[in-house]
Amino acid sequence: MRAVVYEGPRTVGVEEVPDARIERATDALVRITTTNICGSDLHMYEGRTDLDTGRVLGHENLGEVVEVGEAVDRVKVGDLVCMPFNVSCGFCENCEKGLTAFCLIANPDPNIAGAAYGFADMGPYNGGQAELLRVPYADFNCLILPPEAEERQTDYVMLADIFPTGWHATELARVRAGETVVIYGAGPVGLMAALSSTLKSASKVFVVDRHPDRLKLAEEIGAIPIDDSKVAPVEAILDQTDGMGADRGCECVGYQAHDPEGHEHPNLTLNNLVRSVRFAGSIGVVGVYLPQDPGSPDPLYKEGEVAFDYGLFWFKGQSVGNGQCNVKAYNRELMRLIHTGRARPSWVVSHELPLGEAPEGYEHFDHRDPGWTKVVLHPNGQPR
Numbered sequence: 001m002r003a004v005v006y007e008g009p010r011t012v013g014v015e016e017v018p019d020a021r022i023e024r025a026t027d028a029l030v031r032i033t034t035t036n037i038c039g040s041d042l043h044m045y046e047g048r049t050d051l052d053t054g055r056v057l058g059h060e061n062l063g064e065v066v067e068v069g070e071a072v073d074r075v076k077v078g079d080l081v082c083m084p085f086n087v088s089c090g091f092c093e094n095c096e097k098g099l100t101a102f103c104l105i106a107n108p109d110p111n112i113a114g115a116a117y118g119f120a121d122m123g124p125y126n127g128g129q130a131e132l133l134r135v136p137y138a139d140f141n142c143l144i145l146p147p148e149a150e151e152r153q154t155d156y157v158m159l160a161d162i163f164p165t166g167w168h169a170t171e172l173a174r175v176r177a178g179e180t181v182v183i184y185g186a187g188p189v190g191l192m193a194a195l196s197s198t199l200k201s202a203s204k205v206f207v208v209d210r211h212p213d214r215l216k217l218a219e220e221i222g223a224i225p226i227d228d229s230k231v232a233p234v235e236a237i238l239d240q241t242d243g244m245g246a247d248r249g250c251e252c253v254g255y256q257a258h259d260p261e262g263h264e265h266p267n268l269t270l271n272n273l274v275r276s277v278r279f280a281g282s283i284g285v286v287g288v289y290l291p292q293d294p295g296s297p298d299p300l301y302k303e304g305e306v307a308f309d310y311g312l313f314w315f316k317g318q319s320v321g322n323g324q325c326n327v328k329a330y331n332r333e334l335m336r337l338i339h340t341g342r343a344r345p346s347w348v349v350s351h352e353l354p355l356g357e358a359p360e361g362y363e364h365f366d367h368r369d370p371g372w373t374k375v376v377l378h379p380n381g382q383p384r
Ligand SMILES: NC(=O)c1ccc[n+]([C@@H]2O[C@H](COP(=O)([O-])OP(=O)(O)OC[C@H]3O[C@@H](n4cnc5c(N)ncnc54)[C@H](O)[C@@H]3O)[C@@H](O)[C@H]2O)c1
Pocket: 038, 039, 040, 041, 042, 043, 161, 162, 165, 184, 185, 186, 187, 188, 189, 190, 208, 209, 210, 211, 214, 228, 252, 253, 254, 255, 256, 257, 258, 259, 268, 269, 285, 286, 287, 288, 323, 324, 325, 368
C-alpha cells in the first residue's frame, strides 16, 4: 500500500510499504478515504521527537471497514467509521472511567499510559495517512457514522481529534454558558475550542494568534480576533473584560509557542493565560508539552521544565487541567451536532489533496503559509 512515511526532519515521502492487515482477532482493517495532517504531526515532522524513520504518520482517520477479525461483533464490513486518534482497549481501569487517552493496555511500554496511531512514544501503531489502517480493539475504537457522512467526510473526520480536542480544552477550562473565554492559538485546535465555546453559549470568545487567515476563521464563527503582532494580547483582553480578565482560558499552541518574531518561549502562552484569566478562573491546556525536548532553544525546556508564573497563578487562585484528549468521551455527542447541522467543523479546511501531494501539504502547513489552515488527504481518491 502507499503511505506517508517519516524520513527525517522536515522530510516525508509517499512510499510503498507492506499492507496493513488484521493482526489480532479484535482488529478491523479500514480503507482510509479521508485523513488529516495535524499540528501534532508537525512536532514529529520538524524532528522535535524521537519518532523512528520509516513510521507511517496519520492519527485523524476516517474510512470504510473492509475486513474484521473473528472476535469483532459490532463493526461490520462496509461500515463508514471514524477512529479516535487514541488507540485504547476499552476494558482497563482508565478506559472504564472514560480516560481513553491514558489507556493502560494499548501502549506496550509499561511506563507510558496512552497510545495513538503514527505517534512518537505512543505505541507501535502505524498511522492512517495510507491506503489501509489496522484498527486495534475495533469494536471499541470505531465510531460508526450515519450514511450522510459519506458526502460530508471533511466534517466527520474532525471527530478523530481536533473537534473533541477543542471541546476537551473547554471542558478542562470548565466553560459554562454566559462566560468569557480566551483562547491562545488559532490553529485548527484553537479554532475548534472557539467553536466549542460558542456551542456552549459563551458570551465572548477571544482568539489570539498572528496569522490573519486563521484569525479570520475565528471571526467567521463570532469570536473576537486578537493579533498579537499588532497589540499586546494580555492588555487587549483585560481591556475588554473590565480589567479582570476572561473567566476561562484555553491553551491551544503547545511547547513550540513563539513570539510574533518567531523566537520560541515554551512558557509564553501559559504565562499569558495566567495574566489574562481572572482571579479564581480556570485554564485548559491541550497544546502539547513534552517530558524532554533536546531540540529546544530554551535550556530549561530541554528537560521539559517551564518557567511558569506559579506565584501569580497561586495568588489568583486559578486552576488548570491538561493533557491528551479522551476522544471517546465526546465523539458520539459531537457527531450528533454535526449530523443535525449545529456544528460544521469543516469550515477550517483549506486543502483536500491526494496522498501523493502529502509532502507539499506538510511543507505548507508547517510554514503556516497563508491560506493553509487545515490539510485533508484522500488516499483512495476524492470521495463522492
Ligand atoms: N491534547 C491533545 O489531545 C491534542 C490533540 C491535537 C493537537 N494537540 C496540540 O495542539 C496544538 C495546536 O495544534 P494545531 O493543529 O492547532 O497546530 P498549529 O501549529 O497549526 O496551530 C498553532 C497556532 O498557534 C499559534 N501560536 C504560536 N505561538 C503563539 C503565541 N505565543 N500566542 C498565540 N498563538 C500562537 C500559531 O501561529 C498557530 O496558528 C499542538 O501542540 C498540537 O500538538 C493536542
